Amino acid sequence: MMTTLGSASASPGEFDTGRLEVGETRDGSTVGLPVAVLNGAADGKTLYVQAVSDGDELNGLGVINRLVPQLDPEEVAGQILFVGIVNYHAFQVAEHRNPIDDTKMNRAYPGDANGTSSERIAAATFEAAKRADLVVDLHQGRTSRMINETRVRCGPRHRLHRECLELAKVFGTGYVLDQKGPDGQLARAAPDNGIPTIDPELGGAVGWDEESIQIGLDGMFRVLRYYGFLDGEVERDLQTRASGFDQYGSPSGGLVTFEVDLGDPVSRGDTLFRVTDAFGELKARVTADNDGIFWRSRRLPQVATGEYVCSVGTDIDEF
The missing domain is CATH 3.40.630.10 (Zn peptidases)
Structure with missing residues (x-):
């Protein structure tokens, strides 16, 4: 057909x-x-x-x-x-x-x-x-x-x-x-x-x-x-699942430095990133609200007040 x-x-x-x-x-x-x-x-x-x-x-x-x-x-x-x-x-x-x-x-x-x-x-x-x-x-x-x-x-x-x-x-x-x-x-x-x-x-x-x-x-x-389109066996490995997403913006303008890498587990209270001015003086430190996995972050370091910085996957399990 x-x-x-x-x-x-x-x-x-x-x-x-x-x-x-x-x-x-x-x-x-x-x-x-x-x-x-x-x-x-x-x-x-x-x-x-x-x-x-x-x-x-x-x-x-x-x-x-x-x-x-x-x-x-x-x-x-x-x-x-x-x-x-x-x-x-x-x-x-x-x-x-x-x-x-x-x-x-x-x-x-x-x-x-x-x-x-x-x-x-x-x-x-x-x-x-x-x-x-x-x-x-x-x-x-x-x-x-x-x-x-x-x-x-x-x-x-x-x-x-x-x-x-x-x-x-x-x-x-x-x-x-x-x-x-x-x-x-x-x-x-x-x-x-x-x-x-x-x-x-x-x-x-x-x-x-x-x-x-x-x-x-x-x-x-x-x-x-x-699903049978091709011959062959498939092993299904355990996947890490997040059912929630915490997103973080910057409390001030400046330059972002991350304290964690993509895929890292984070605990509530862990520092996610710091914001400094052009001369390295600390302006803000942002911590995780919940346990989770560091999921996503902006690529460029410069941020304005309230601008998106990163996300943490939350409600984690394996299936």
Whole structure:
């Protein structure tokens, strides 16, 4: 049976690339997202994978870029649908949000085929995602410094929570944020349509980071093997899960020096960072409110009063 996505079309045992039309640019040129379909030689499940929902988050594109050449359709069971670059307009100008409508794409799902630029892109990609049995939406922590984690965003009371958590464990970055996400995220909209979905946040980088890309690539191969797209056994290691998130801003302007590194355990009262003036004089010291893991931090040292500095994952367990 033929598998299509946009202009990409593949018979069993074949692979093809094409474009998924989502509107026009300001000069009337067609906007087509780069898409690919891999139609396995044997029957199986359908997996939907997308990247660059946020235009400056490129590690997911790096994963797809490395993954696809290693897949032989003759050795795959089922279908894999890829959208390599979702936020077309933001990607072109290396920005986070879609500059056409100043929208964060991963707040626009399930989208609107007659709506804004972002809503139309979300609607088109969501139609593709709804065809799948599993969804992997590849992200990163923007340009911040962040551990490699996988996010389960449907919320612990959702009927698909267990299946989403299972998918996260299989992906296996080592860390999972299990917390209900904001409205408009694909990782919330797809489970509402009965599709287990995860949102791997592959570190944080300017450009892309090879270590995080490799972690994402390893995760994709684990998913493909565990769910039967490829032959092979998968061992699911224990994951460290955070169910909460404490975020810290700076109490004063100045220069930040961190006292802990990404992934370090922290205890309530431990110093997270200091703020000094240009001449090294201490202005503020910020401590952890709760026990947890140092999860994410800003990349640049300079901060204004109230500006975001770092995050600590809390309510930690292993599963």
